[in-house]
Each structure stands twice: as C-alpha cells, then as structure tokens.
Amino acid sequence: MKHYAILVDNTSRIEKFITRFINKNHEQFSLLNNKRGAIFSSFEMERFINQEEKYGINKLTSSSQSLKSLSSGEQKKALLHHILNQNPEYIILNNPLDNLDIQSQKDLREILHKIAETTILIQLTNRLEDLLSIPSEFFTFKKADLVQYKDEETFISAHEQLKSRIQKSIPQPLNSVEINSNELVKFKEVSVSFNNKPVLKHINWTIEKGEFWQLIGPNGSGKSTLLNMISGDSHKGYGQNLKLFGIKKGSGESVWDIKKHIGYFTPSLIDTFKGNYSIKNMVISGLYDSIGLYIKPSENESWIAEEWLKVIGLLHKKDIYFQKLSMGEKRLVMVARAMIKHPPLLILDEPTVGLDDFNASLFTNLIHKISKETNVAIIYVSHRNEAEINPDFIYELIMTKEGSTGRSKN
Numbered sequence: 001m002k003h004y005a006i007l008v009d010n011t012s013r014i015e016k017f018i019t020r021f022i023n024k025n026h027e028q029f030s031l032l033n034n035k036r037g038a039i040f041s042s043f044e045m046e047r048f049i050n051q052e053e054k055y056g057i058n059k060l061t062s063s064s065q066s067l068k069s070l071s072s073g074e075q076k077k078a079l080l081h082h083i084l085n086q087n088p089e090y091i092i093l094n095n096p097l098d099n100l101d102i103q104s105q106k107d108l109r110e111i112l113h114k115i116a117e118t119t120i121l122i123q124l125t126n127r128l129e130d131l132l133s134i135p136s137e138f139f140t141f142k143k144a145d146l147v148q149y150k151d152e153e154t155f156i157s158a159h160e161q162l163k164s165r166i167q168k169s170i171p172q173p174l175n176s177v178e179i180n181s182n183e184l185v186k187f188k189e190v191s192v193s194f195n196n197k198p199v200l201k202h203i204n205w206t207i208e209k210g211e212f213w214q215l216i217g218p219n220g221s222g223k224s225t226l227l228n229m230i231s232g233d234s235h236k237g238y239g240q241n242l243k244l245f246g247i248k249k250g251s252g253e254s255v256w257d258i259k260k261h262i263g264y265f266t267p268s269l270i271d272t273f274k275g276n277y278s279i280k281n282m283v284i285s286g287l288y289d290s291i292g293l294y295i296k297p298s299e300n301e302s303w304i305a306e307e308w309l310k311v312i313g314l315l316h317k318k319d320i321y322f323q324k325l326s327m328g329e330k331r332l333v334m335v336a337r338a339m340i341k342h343p344p345l346l347i348l349d350e351p352t353v354g355l356d357d358f359n360a361s362l363f364t365n366l367i368h369k370i371s372k373e374t375n376v377a378i379i380y381v382s383h384r385n386e387a388e389i390n391p392d393f394i395y396e397l398i399m400t401k402e403g404s405t406g407r408s409k410n
C-alpha cells in the first residue's frame with residue numbers, strides 16, 4: 001500500500017488542497033476519489049468546535065466539558081479517537097504532531113504505523129523532522145504546485161538547509177517601563193481546579209527580571225492555565241497567593257494595569273486582528289496595547305516601528321495590510337508589536353506551531369536575540385526543542401491525580 005509525504009510551507013494553499021479531497025475531485029490523487037476519507041487537521045477541529053458552539057452538538061467526546069475548553073493536545077487526541085473509530089480508508093494528516101507532548105508524539109507515530117497496514121496515509125508536514133517513517137512517495141506542495149521527488153533521499157537533501165538569520169540588533173525602547181520589584185511573577189502554593197477537577201497543585205514559581213524560562217509539561221498539565229493567570233485572562237488568579245510585578249493579584253489593579261507590563265503572543269491571537277491595518281501601524285499599536293491604531297503616531301513612534309520592521313526584514317512592506325502577509329511574516333510582526341515597548345515580561349505560548357522550517361528558524365532566532373540583547377524576561381511554552389531556544393531555566397509541570405506539581409531546573 002502506498003503512503004504519501006507532502007512537505008508544505010507557509011505559502012501552501014492547504015485548505016484548498018484538502019477541499020479537493022472532500023469534494024472528491026483531486027486530479028493527482030484520483031485513486032482516492034471513491035474511497036472514504038478522514039481529515040486530521042486543526043481546520044477540522046475548528047469545524048467541530050463551531051458545530052458545538054452553534055448547535056450544541058459534540059461529536060468528539062462524551063464528557064460535559066466543552067471542546068473549546070479542552071487543552072490543545074486534548075482536542076487533537078479527541079479528534080484522532082473519533083477518526084480512528086470511523087475506520088476510514090485514507091486519512092489526511094495535516095501537521096499531525098503539532099501541539100502533542102513528546103510521549104503523545106511517540107504514541108501517535110506507533111498508532112499510525114499500525115493502521116498503515118490497512119489505511120492510506122497522506123501526511124502534510126511543514127517540519128522535516130516530523131516526517132513519519134511510513135511514506136513511500138514524496139512531494140512538495142508550495143503555493144498551489146505539487147511536485148513529486150524520485151525518492152526519499154533526493155527529497156530530504158533538497159530541503160535540509162532551510163535556515164535563516166536576523167542580522168540587525170534589537171532596537172532600544174522609546175521609554176523604559178519601570179518596575180520596582182525584581183520579582184515579576186511569584187506563585188506561592190497556588191492550586192487550581194475546574195469543576196472539581198484538580199489541575200494545578202501547590203505551585204511555587206518565581207520569575208525575576210531578565211530571566212528566560214521555558215515552561216514544559218504533558219498535554220493538559222496546566223501550562224496555558226498558568227499563563228492565563230499571569231496575563232489577566234483567567235479569574236483563577238484571584239484569591240490566590242500570586243504576585244505580579246510586586247503587587248498581589250486582586251488588590252485593585254485592572255487587567256490593563258497588568259497587560260501593559262506584558263507582551264503576549266500565541267498563534268490564535270492573530271485571528272483577533274481582522275481589520276485593515278498596515279503592518280507599521282500594527283507594530284505601533286503595541287505601544288498602546290490596542291487592536292488597531294486610533295491616533296496619529298509621533299515621529300519617534302513611527303521611527304521606532306520602522307527600526308523593528310528593519311529587524312524582521314519587512315520594512316519594504318510597511319504600508320501593506322497585515323492580512324496580506326504570509327503566516328510567518330504575521331508572526332514576526334506580532335512579536336515586534338509585543339516587543340516595541342520592551343515589556344518587562346514576554347509570554348510566548350506555542351509560538352512556532354504551524355510554521356515551516358524556514359519561518360520557525362527565523363522566528364526562534366528573533367527570540368534568541370531578544371533574550372540576549374534585552375532585559376525582557378521570557379516565558380516560552382513549546383513541546384518542541386527548537387535549536388535556537390536556550391532558556392536559562394525550565395519550569396516543569398508533573399501531572400498527578402491531585403493536579404500538576406511543578407519543579408524548576410537550570
């Protein structure tokens with residue numbers, strides 16, 4: 001049985017490619033047109049979440065917890081379970097390993113190996129390191145062009161060196177944000193549960209100025225829950241022994257007081273910027289923590305935004321609408337926007353998910369430079385060990401039945 005690997009990048013029209021399978025009019029894969037297929041993809045997950053929100057139908061789990069509130073890894077596992085139950089004749093796997101913890105990645109590779117005996121697998125991946133060992137046919141799909149390689153060796157050697165570097169130094173801020181406390185975040189004996197399900201147990205974690213932390217832990221261990229308590233998006237931080245920038249959470253500060261000290265980026269944040277904003281104005285809006293820019297920027301603000309655009313290599317596109325950029329370019333702009341004021345704390349939640357090798361190397365090189373050239377503290381969450389990411393410390397969540405406990409490591 002033949003299996004297929006297709007290397008995609010951030011220019012690939014993946015949705016269109018997949019739609020052809022759904023509509024059963026794929027010229028290159030016409031042998032699948034009369035077979036029953038399934039799609040393991042974040043697009044498909046979004047479809048199930050929308051269905052639940054609009055019609056209250058949850059086809060993926062039997063639990064009362066909403067699909068949307070499942071962690072990203074839990075969502076993927078629920079979708080996989082649903083697909084396998086349907087015994088499809090072929091499965092399209094769109095970046096199947098993204099969002100999964102290390103053990104779950106291993107488990108998924110094994111499961112796919114087993115079902116490959118009876119099910120045709122078509123793996124779309126934007127990271128070469130994620131290639132499954134099963135495929136016998138190798139392609140690239142860039143923009144809308146599908147190109148086949150004669151064998152695996154030719155395919156791998158054609159794509160190994162996709163790396164990029166940022167040459168310019170990180171610009172200094174126009175004004176520095178003053179914080180009196182050296183301790184930016186301090187969790188002391190913090191425990192959290194959702195509907196009586198314990199998630200975090202006795203968390204003690206202190207982040208000081210300028211420190212670079214990677215937060216790790218299995219799917220569902222509470223990483224995003226911890227970050228949401230810091231960034232102000234979760235009420236779970238109130239009534240707890242949690243200090244942010246030297247002030248106890250819940251002692252009268254507004255969400256905006258906290259947000260102005262934090263730069264935050266997670267890929268889903270991009271969806272909140274739907275208006276027609278030029279990328280230069282997008283970067284400037286980071287000075288105001290606003291979505292869109294409602295004032296005429298000063299000369300200095302305009303200058304510093306252009307300095308940032310030079311760093312990320314997009315000055316020539318400064319007047320282009322953000323919506324028109326590629327996925328990799330959008331993420332660089334979002335980091336420039338988060339960093340323009342040099343917030344004391346930069347939070348990055350699975351920032352490279354969905355990026356191709358070239359854009360992931362550019363993105364992680366930018367994070368590396370920020371950590372070396374500024375005094376901004378960073379919390380970085382990822383299941384991948386990206387080459388450029390060298391944190392000073394690791395905070396690891398270890399799952400137990402009573403909730404995850406945490407430990408710090410250098």
Ligand SMILES: Nc1ncnc2c1ncn2[C@@H]1O[C@H](COP(=O)(O)OP(=O)(O)OP(=O)(O)O)[C@@H](O)[C@H]1O
Nearest residue numbers: 069070071072073074194219220221222223224225
């Ligand atoms: N609003 C909610 N209601 C119920 N349970 C929730 C809610 N939000 C989160 N949870 C649960 O809390 C646990 C921790 O979720 P969280 O998203 O913090 O995990 P995570 O470590 O970020 O996981 P992943 O690596 O998969 O992204 C999960 O089991 C999740 O289902």
